[in-house]
Amino acid sequence: MIDLAILGLLTEQELHGYELKKRLGELLPGRASISFGSLYPALSRLETQGAVKAVEERTAVPSSPMSGSLAGELAAFRARVRESGLRASTGRGKKVYGITDLGRERLIELLSSPDVSDDREFTLRVAFARHLSDGARLELFERRRTELLGRRDDLRRRTATGQDTYLGALRERDTENIVNDLAWLDRLIAGERHALIQEEQQ
Amino acid sequence: MIDLAILGLLTEQELHGYELKKRLGELLPGRASISFGSLYPALSRLETQGAVKAVEERTAVPSSPMSGSLAGELAAFRARVRESGLRASTGRGKKVYGITDLGRERLIELLSSPDVSDDREFTLRVAFARHLSDGARLELFERRRTELLGRRDDLRRRTATGQDTYLGALRERDTENIVNDLAWLDRLIAGERHALIQEEQQ
DNA sequence: TGTCGTTACATCGAATCGATACATCGACTG
């Protein structure tokens, strides 16, 4: 899950930890994000595995006063960071990560996993769906559709005899949300098919 | 979260671990449940704290062949377990838990927490909402309403400039789901108000 | 008779969370 998030975000842009967390918070629905306590260890793990690499060395606070040349280095570093899309970055000690070829392979693997039962993971896979081939993307959506149909039927089976008011209300909400998700998915799938046909006709 | 789940389920019925997990799986939306790796430690913790207690001692497999009287004991135990609502229970070695007065207090505390940002936790709190007073229940729903309104506005603010197709699709889905949840909540709240007015008129 | 699926408890290592520590910087405030 967290690997998918990191690799997906880094494919599009080189980023440092803090920024990674912020973007992920915007990607995931609700108030969900990931904690620093999982992010930093995950980055280390991925770096060890060679899936990501630190692009810019962290600028340590020099213990001795900066010489002119060092200050120049720092300015150059900041300029590079700014270029790479981190305008809001103030503060010192950033460690900017980028993805490697191995990381890109790993991302495709993660995006192609047959398991579509985890909601948060599926959300991330849609967010990075443009990195999949047309076929793989369509397959992802259709597998998800099957999953949701299964859930809907499970819910229907359980919504049998007269329950507690609030229990019943919850089932109602869940059913509505699944129906909604299915309609949304069908629109996505229709869009994909349309795109595929247009491609073939060229 | 897990404490809330355990205490809520045990308030309604004495249960053992395996059954607890199954029921929780039915309560939570999607394929979500909790793992044994968190359930059993949590039960131990709650037992130490005095919030739950083992109602029936586990029936250990006797190392020596059962005497007639022991077999009788076992049968009696099974009958008691069956009475307490565990019809499907076969197999040996169950440890049935019940809630204590302290546990009931703790449940009310958890149900009354002001934080309604966690989706799973909110679902559980609705599931056990009948254990709250009319006022507290209404407050829970209204706080959740405010939370969802905040999320909706956050989403709107972010759904600004032309993004990636799939990113846009995700935002669409999230917005729809929130709107759906809000409508559902409003129905719940209306129901509560109606009930309150009827009470006053008596 | 064997062996498969279900019921059931338990534990382990790894992943993750939530809190906290520490430090820098910009902006607002008295």
Place this chain on the structure above:
DNA sequence: CAGTCGATGTATCGATTCGATGTAACGACA
């Protein structure tokens, strides 16, 4: 112009939770 506050940033700690695995009894079925 010093002082504080909030945002930015990296990092680690203990507790929680997960996912996998082990063990075992039992019913069903071949």
